[in-house]
Amino acid sequence: MTLQLFAQKLWRSLPLRTVLIAPFVLQIVGTVGVVGWLSFRNGQKTVNELSTQLTSEITFRIEERLQNYLNIPHQINRLNTDSVRLGLLDPSNVEQMEKNFWRQIQQFEAATYIYFGSPAPEFIGAGREGNDITLGYSNSEAPGRFFRTYRANVKGDRLELLNVVTGYELLERPWYQTAIAHTEPVWGEPYVWHAPYPNLALPAVTAVYTPEFRGVFAVDFSLFDISEFLRKIRVGKTGKTFIMDRNGLLIANSGETLAFRETNQTIERIAGVDSENQLIRSASEFLQNEFVDLNEIRSSIHLEFEQNNSRQLLQVSPYGDAYGLNWLIVVVIPESDFMAQIHQSARQTVFLCTVAFITALALGIWTSRWVLAPILRLNKISQGLADGNWQQEIKSDRRDELGQLTEAIAQMAAQLKTAFTDLEARVDRRTADLAKSNAALSAAKEKAEVANQAKSHFLAQMNHELRTPLNAILGFIQILQRSPNLDAEEQENLDIMQRSGEHLLDLINTILDLSKIEAGEMKLQRQPTNLHEICHDLSSLFSAQTRAKKLDFVLTLPDNLPQFVLLDPQKTRQVLLNLLGNAVKFTRQGFIALTLTELSRQPDTITLEFTVTDTGAGIAKEDQKNVFQPFQQSESGLKLTGGTGLGLTISQQFLQLMGSDLLLQSTEGKGSSFSFSLRLPIVESRRITPSKKLAQIPAADQSQYKILIVDDSPINRLLFKRLLTPFKFQIAEAKDGQQAIAQWQAWQPDLIFMDLLMPVMNGKEATHTIRQAPQGDQVTIIACSASLEIKDTQAFLHQGFDDVLTKPFRTGDVFQILKNYLAIALVDTETTSTTNNP
Incomplete structure (x- = not known):
């Protein structure tokens, strides 16, 4: 019923031109197509009948030819057998036998070789080789069982020796054995003879008794002759x-x-x-x-x-x-041998269908225009009236129903014009009132856009202002960590300073992530990920924290959990870190649990539920709806120090990017449970052997390389000098783009670390000027900045930079750049920091 209603609706929505043209075209094309299809099918049926008749006729001709050919060898054997029994032919007289076979081989064209084998053993035969007649002979007197072939003269005598084959065992030949085994004339098995030339022969054999066994007469029929006959058909x-x-x-x-x-x-x-x-x-x-x-x-x-x-x-x-x-x-x-003409007819049918279609379409279009012209004019008039065009001329010179309809529309248009004129006056008055309100809304919208731009500018500026000193702090810490004179307490203090600095960097990144989410710029980075590794790493990390608070940590994974799935490991880990961190923060006794539950599985996908449960303070019902809002915390969260109120917000946003939602179940005073589910593609498992991480530093003497440091911050320039001086690099400094150009022209450094945001002339302008100068493309220039735009690496490569270095950077990043672009040698040294190493 639904299909019928849909068809009715579709039919009613079709334009009149289509309704008039389509049946006309379909009727003609359908008729021609059906006739062509029937013609093709009938032709194919006729081909099958003709092919059956042809193959039967060919088979009959082959059978008839075989019958005529294959009787001759047995007739020759019968003649020779009768001659022996009548005493006309003596098998022991070699010369008589050879002359007899020599005459017969000339008389019977179908015979290829006529021969006789006696139990002596002795072989006598004559055959045809091209235009010559050859005689074959073998006996037991000659050592080696020689089979000799001679050319015969015009009298049937041996003329010259042509060929000798050794090892001829007459009594073991299949044709000889076959004749002995049967009392009647029979065919032997086809065989390939080697002399005087390779040939496939069919032997007709007959054993001779008088009444004692005298031997075997045989006639070889060359199967080449049958092949030649088949080729002629x-x-x-x-x-x-x-x-x-x-x-x-x-x-x-x-x-x-x-x-x-x-x-x-x-x-x-x-x-x-x-x-x-x-x-x-x-x-x-x-x-x-x-x-x-x-x-x-x-x-x-x-x-x-x-x-x-x-x-x-x-x-x-x-x-x-x-x-x-x-x-x-x-x-x-x-079948294609017979179908060529039918396919030609099919192509002609397709051509006729095409011509019929074009002709029918042209006639249909012409007919529809003739019929629809007045209707389309009325339609255009009606649309003009609907669009408010009251000034158009509405008249018709027809006196039929369409003319009457035109006059009725003209009267209706006059009445509507009067009504709309009055309505427009009322609308104008109301519009004037709304204009005042719209002006206020527009001003508010402008302020919101200005505020949004100000927020983006503020975030970018704060990112640069915060990352720049962080770069110096973390950089000098990494330099100090290399000192061999540190005792355990000093090393621990440096580790604490580094973790605190990186925690501050994480807070900056968190705020920037929130800004990216609001701007719709956050993207997923899916890759094959080891879920076991993520879960066990988190277990190791938080087990230490829970033991310090005398809490239990429970990790539960499902059986047969795939080792590798496709997900964004960084965002998934960040969500679990946020949830587990909150659980540890708000739980004073009991346990904290991370549980993965398998909800469903397909051959190539698995749906998992991730649940973080604690026995902490819980969240009041009235606070639960606000905990996912930015900078919002529950009552229990406000009582504790620390936290930005962004963890759950970013976690929810990350999960929504992954197609999921973070769900909360909590009872105040008893604990909370946060859960989310993900449908993950399964990746084929493979072993990943973790490699031992080593810190790499340059070899001690790199004095042949000149490096220019361009940065408006003296601290950042000092950081580069302290980092590179121990390895004997030649160092020069510049505090802006103009000084950088002058230093490059005078000193010709091998590599330039170029800051982007500087007074007088920024890094982009300085780089562009150097690249335009002669030999300006020979120096390596590395862009260095804490700006947000440094993330767009490809854009910087198009602006003349060879690579980018993001602040804050790790010392290992600087050494790796020097290795890549100056080909310096790096040596491995064991890392001493437990987490973040340069």
């Missing part, structure tokens, strides 16, 4: 015919390839599935797959198979005779 344009035995070995084929292959060691027959001809090979593979045993084929069968996305039509027919042949005749024709 036209099977479509690209079709093939071939004959194979029930074992799948080729007998003959219409391709250019042979039914046997020669290697360095031997000559062997090949199967149809190994043929070099692709069509023969594909047809053989299809038959092998279609029938478990080729002996199952007892009658002619018509089949189809695909090759290279083209249909192939195949007929396989069994062939046998009274002498034991059991072959398969296969005819395979690509």
Whole structure:
């Protein structure tokens, strides 16, 4: 019912022009298309019938030719056998036998080789090699079992020796054994002979008894002749015919390839599935797959198979005779050989459909314009009236229904014009009243925008003003930490100073994160993350704090928790740090727990619930709705010192970026539970071997390098000097951009650390001036600033800087830059600080 309503709605929303044109076009195109499709289908059906008739006719011709050819060898054997029994031919008379075979080989073109084998053993034979007739002979008297081949003269006598083959064992030959095993004439197995030339032959054999066993007469029929005959039969344009035995070995084929292959060691027959001809090979593979045993084929069968996305039509027919042949005749024709004309007709049909479509579309458009012109004019008039155009001329010279409708619209327009004139006067009065209110709202909006810009400017300025001294404080602490003369207490004091400074830096970053969230600039940085590692790190961190307060810390992870998932590790860790830090702060007895619960799992994703539970002071119900607001704290939070009131706010914002929400359940005096759930893609697990972190410092003597320090702060310049002087760097200073340009021109330093915000001339202008000067592109310039804009590294690279160094920086960052751009050598030294090391 819903589908029907949708169709009705769609039909009613169609333009009139579409309603008039579409049925007309569809009717013509549909008619032509159906006729073309039926023509194609009928043509394909006709092709199938013609191909069946063609393959049957070809098979019949092959069977007829085989019957005529294959009777001749047995007729020759019968003549020779009768001659021996009648005493006309003496098998022991070699010369008589050779002349007899020599005459017969000339009389019977179908015979390739006529021969006789006696139990002596002795072989006598004659064969055809090109235009010459050869005589073959072998006996047991010659050591080595030699098989000799001679050229015969015009009288049938031996003329010259052509070839000698050793190791010829007559009595072990398959044709000889086959004749002895049967009392009637039979066919032997096809075999490849080696002399005088490689050939695949089919032997017709007959054993002679008078009544004692005298030997075996045999006639070889060359299967080359069958292949030549098959090549002369036209099977479509690209079709093939071939004959194979029930074992799948080729007998003959219409391709250019042979039914046997020669290697360095031997000559062997090949199967149809190994043929070099692709069509023969594909047809053989299809038959092998279609029938478990080729002996199952007892009658002619018509089949189809695909090759290279083209249909192939195949007929396989069994062939046998009274002498034991059991072959398969296969005819395979690509359907495309017959479908060319049909495809041409199909293309013509498509062309006609296209012409019909264009013609129908043109006629439809012309008809619709003729019919719709007055209606469209009325529609335009109505739209003009709806837009308030009361001055347009509304008239029609028609006297039909459309003319009457035009007059009615003209009267209605006059009435509406009067009504709207009165309404406009009322609206003008009301607008004047609202204008005063709008002016006040506009002024308030302007003030809000100015305040927002002022806040952004203030944050940027404060960021720079706070980070600049922090850079000096943290930098000098890291230099002092390198001193080998510090005792344990001094080292501990420096560590406390460093952690306090970095805590202050974290507070600055927290405020900036909140500003980024409000401006919509915060982005997720998803990467493969080890959840086990994050949870156990947090457990180690907070276990020490909870032990100091005599609290229990419980970490619970689900079974089979994936080791690696795709998430933003920094933001996820920050959320858990905020929640666990609050839990430790507000809990005096009991426990704190971090629990991960598996909610659901798919092959490549897992949904986890993260829960932080404590037994602390809890949050009053009236305070719970405010704890996620910036700078808002609960009553219990206000009683404790410390905290900015931003932790839960930023945590909630981070989680909303990840597609989740932070949920709170709390009872005052009993504790709180914060939870959130994340759907995380699972990443394939892999081992990560943690490497031991070493602090790297330059090798002792770097006096060949000149470094220019440009900074308006004397303290920051002193920090760089104290950091680099112990390693023998040559140091020069400049307090603004102009001095930096002068120092560069006079001193030609290898590297410049360039501050951005300076009086007289800032770092960007100074860098641009140096880069425009001759050889100005040969010096390395590193941008140094605590400004927010330093985060956009790519922008600085486009302005001529080689790299950026963010303040506050770690001493290791400075040494790494020197290594990257001056190729100085760094040496490893064990770090001494437990957390943040230079």
